[in-house]
Amino acid sequence: MRIPLGARAHAGTAALLAVLTVAACLLLSGIPRTTQASFDEALRRALVAAPAVETDLTVVGEVALREGELRERAQFEAADRRWRGFLPAALRPLIRPGGHMSAKTVSTPVTGSRGTTFVNLGWLSDADRRVDWTAGRRPGAPSTTSVAGTTVPVIEVGVAEEATRAMGLRVGQTRALGDSTHTVVRIVGVYRAVDPGDRAWSHDHDILHVSHVVSPLGPEEFHTTTLMSDEGLAGLRSSGRNLTYRWILPLDERAVSAQDVPDVGAAVAEFKRWPEFERTGTTSYRVITGLPPLLGDFQGALSAARTVMYLTLGGLLAVALGVIALGVRLLTDRMEHTLAVARARGGSLRQVAAAGAALTAVAVGPAALAGYALAFLLPGPVSPVVHAGPALVVVVAVAYAVTRVVRAHRTPLPERRDDLVAARPSARRVTAEALAVVLALAGVYLLRARGLSGDAGQDPFLLLIPVLLTVAAALITMRCYPYPLRLLVRLTRGGRAAVPFLGLTRAARARSTGALPVLILLPALSVSVFAATIAEGIAATQRAASWQKVGAPIKLTSDVDIPADAIARVRDAPGVDQVALALTGRAQITATGERPLAIAVELEQWRQVVGDAPVDLPALSGSASALLSPALGERGTFEIMWLAPAKLTTQGLIDSLPGFDPGGQFLLMPREALPWPAANTLLIKGDVAPADLARLVPSATVETQEQALAAIRADPLTGTVRTTLLVVTVALGLYALVAIALSLVVGAPERARTVSLLRTLGLSDRQAVRLTLLESLPLTVITALAGLALGLGLPAALGPGVDMSSYAGGLPVGDFSPSPLTPVALTAGLVLCALACAHAHQAAVRRRDLGAVLRVGDRA
Structure with a gap:
């Protein structure tokens, strides 16, 4: 068979298959990229919103002996290089160069203040760029003086503007520090922050502000930390005071990805262990950071978002593959006569199968590449799922085409009559289907009984249960839907009108052509209803959380x-x-x-x-x-x-x-x-x-419920979940409509021959439309009802594993009662689609030549 000639002969069907493939590959590759990009942005916002003292890594050194003192900037810089060398590989790309270093004393009393005034000594490696001197001058080199016959250092320092107001410190004042070992400080300047909003000040809040401590057991205390020059380090001693050194390793928030969260958490834990092996006896070191709790909170919210994404994308993948399989079936049905002739003329089964696979690959392959390429227009990182989706689409389409051709042409010119009797499944098949139903029900019970396992709620069991439930529901629907129809057939058998009897009889026959539409429609409806239900539950809980936070439409609060x-x-x-x-x-x-x-x-x-x-x-x-x-x-x-x-x-x-x-x-x-x-x-x-x-x-602050609701919805993770659910709901709804149309088109030749023959017996156009509706609509309605029921039940079945509280202001999302709009819209859309397809089918049949039907049709 010549592939180009076959492609031209079936250009319409191939074009339809190509459009379906482009849409599927675009969704399967684009949605993971955009969701991952939003996950990364949510993580970056969370890290930027947190104080730098929580996100950065701080190496703290506490001097135990005089030999461990650092008295030059070069010693701090050498230690900084050393600490960065200890960083695990997963952390090194995330730590920005630069940062800063500091040396500070803690709780250093002013001599004679009786424990009410504390002036600590401080040094910042980057003070030149972070503070402006508003009075006096910058501190210089230290000198010495004699106190009670003892030579003590005199360190020039600057004080914050707030300290001049709260503690009465002025330029030119001299203060002796310490109760037993004295150091004298001379105030030579007053400073203020160049940028008070700089996140780095969260490490050095004490240098800008005065701490006012009120204790019920003692007098009130005032604490401030001064600034000294690089030369002042030479006069800074650890004896008689608490001296600590700090090296700030700043986190680059823009370099952190949501995919890196588990590795970053493990790397931070590893980095915090190295001080155990760096004990010198003169200085003890430890690593302080609030990054692990921040990452843990984010990981909890991310886990729920990924769970919803996996569930919805899994359903979207299954439905997209099913619709493409319907398109492949339509293409192979169109090729059936050509392939049968080739087989009868001596063509081998391998040649015939290769021809079907090649024609399918011509229709699907370039379309998959086009959808894959269009996905790269969307923002976001490229994960393995982005590559796997289009590849899986092509493999499944070609494999299904080969399977269909091989089964249809195992022997030349086979005679098949699938339309006369109901198919009887084998005992092995019935056993397998019953086992699938039992496993699905047992899985739901176990999930609710044992809860989740695994890291951060990513339980493979949770992701497997919806698939089993959908398969079980589809099998039950496929096996049970003929029985109520057969009852209706018996009721219409004695009637005078032949159309109801004929239509319901054809609908009640359990033919293989009805299996694929059921396996497509049911997951499409169930997952779309599930997504809409989750989205409405989140929206309602967000509103309740905003009211819980504010307590009124407007709240005015004053101190x-x-x-x-x-x-x-x-x-x-x-x-x-x-x-x-x-x-x-x-x-x-x-x-x-x-x-x-x-x-x-x-x-x-x-x-x-x-x-x-x-x-x-x-x-x-x-x-x-x-x-x-x-x-x-x-x-x-x-x-x-x-x-x-x-x-x-x-x-x-x-x-x-x-x-x-x-x-x-x-x-x-x-x-x-x-x-x-x-x-x-x-x-x-x-x-x-x-x-x-x-x-x-x-004097009051004003909060509103609308502002609180907007703040909850502004979270990137929340927006991602809502957008993903909306896109998947719309896509699956469209796929359901396409599945109905394709299922009618697949059976159109046989249905057209039957209607044409009946028209020779006096069947009117209106009766032909009714016959088509009675044949196709029962399966659509029953499958829609089963899909709606499963979609409404999935949130309750998966309740222990789908925690949406992170996206609803902290309140648990437990109200999964969707408005009637979603099921009514889906059901109405399916019915309207079936009606439109029936009328279109009848319009096509009306143009057929009845004389040709009578000559060619060999069976009524």
Whole structure:
């Protein structure tokens, strides 16, 4: 067989197969790239949002003996090169060059301050570029002086502007440090940060700011850290003070990929172990970083996102391969006469199979390359899945074509009559199908009983169960759908109209042509409904989480009591409908001395503010009742002191309170129990701009439920999951429609011959359309119902393994009750597609020459 001639003869079918292949390869290669790119961006945002002190690697050296002191910049730089040499291979590309080094003393008291003033000595390797000197001059080299007959070093230092205001330090002042071993510092300059927002300042917060420590057992303390020059290192001693050295190895957030998270975590753990082998006796070293917890939190959210992606892409792959197999079947059916003639004229089975494979490869191969190339227009890294998808499409298409041709042409000119009787499956096949159903049900039970295993929830068992469930549902549907139809056939047998009997009889025959559409439609509908259900569940939980966070449409919070006139201005502001007052503060339980957070709210007004929002507000009966947190437990009747004594009676326990997020020990009481009218929180309902409210109460911060919801949805991982679910839902819905159309086209020749013969017996055009619908629509409807049921049940079946709380503000996503729109739209789309295909089929049959049918048709 000449392949170019065959390609021209079946150009339409080959073009359809090519379009299906391009779309499948584009989706299978493009979606993994875009999702991986969004995973990487989410990780980078999480790392950038975290303080540098958590993401960077900090090597801390604590001097034990004088021999371990470093007195020159060159010694710090040599040590920095040494520490970088210890970095594991997985960490080296992620650590930026540069960074900085520091030497600081801790809790160095000013002589004679009686433990109230502490001035620490500090040195930064990059102070020249990070601070501006606003008064005095830069520190210079140290000198010496005599204190009580002892020569001590005098170190020139600079102080932060905040220290001059909070501690009264001035240029020209001299301070003796230490209680026994003295060092004298001379303040020669005042500085401020060039860029206070530089993330590197999180390592050196003490150099910019004054720490104010209030202790109930002693006087209040003021701590600051000064800056010295490189020459000042020579006078910095460890004796009599806590001296620490730090080398900051900064993480390059843009170089970290989500795929690297497990390797990075292991590499950090390995790097933190090397100080155990570097103990010199003069200095002890340790590595400090908050990177592993950050990566662990991200890995948990990423695991759930990948699980959803694998489940949906697995369904998309199965459906795409099934639709392409339908296209291949259509192509081989069109080639059947040509191949049968070639086989009858002496062509070997190998030659015939090679011809079918070559023609399929011509249609599929270039299209797969085109879809694969188009996927590279999308942003994102290239993972093995990107290459595997198109390759699998080509292999499956060619293999299916070879299988079809070999089965059809094992012997020359075979006689087959599949349309007369229902196919009877063999005992071996029935046993295999029953085993698949049992394994699917047992897998669901085991998944819910044992939970997940594996690292970060990536349990292969979880990814296998949906496949087994889909196969089991498809097998049950394929085996059971003829039986209710046969019952309808018996009911229509005695009727006067022949069309219902003929249509339902053809539909009830369990032919092999119905297996492939079922195996395509069912996973397409189930996975699309599953994706839509998960997406709607996430959206609803996100909204509930935003209400849980804010507690009202608008919340206005102040650190001090809001004046009564300001509250009146808020009530009278245009757009404000309801205002509920609340007061929060620390109260003391008289009997135990505990100081829980007390929250006093106007509960009835708060309910009016919330309305029908998805938030549950507690109820209190009586003005002296209270709800306590589990950390406080049942107390019966107790007394608190909150500016004035109040006696309360425990009514019950609550775990949390919307809008306040108290945590730990807290209690809720009605505002009527307060002996004074005060409020520092306003819960507001209305259509008013937050900026307008902020102007009315300058001391307050304003939060809105819409802003909280937008912040939850702005997370890149959340957007990726929602987008992936939407794309897969739309793609699978379109694939389901294509599958219906192709299944009708595959059986079109036989159906057209039957309709044409019946037209010679007086069958009208309207009856022909009804006959086509009665033959094709029952399988479509039954499969659609089975797919919808499976899609609605998958979230509940996979509940222990699909944790979407990371994308819903921390709340568990447990409400998987989709709106009727999705199932109605899918079902209506399938029915409309079946109707359109039936009318198109009838229009094509109407053009056939009945005389040709009577001459050529050999069977009625």
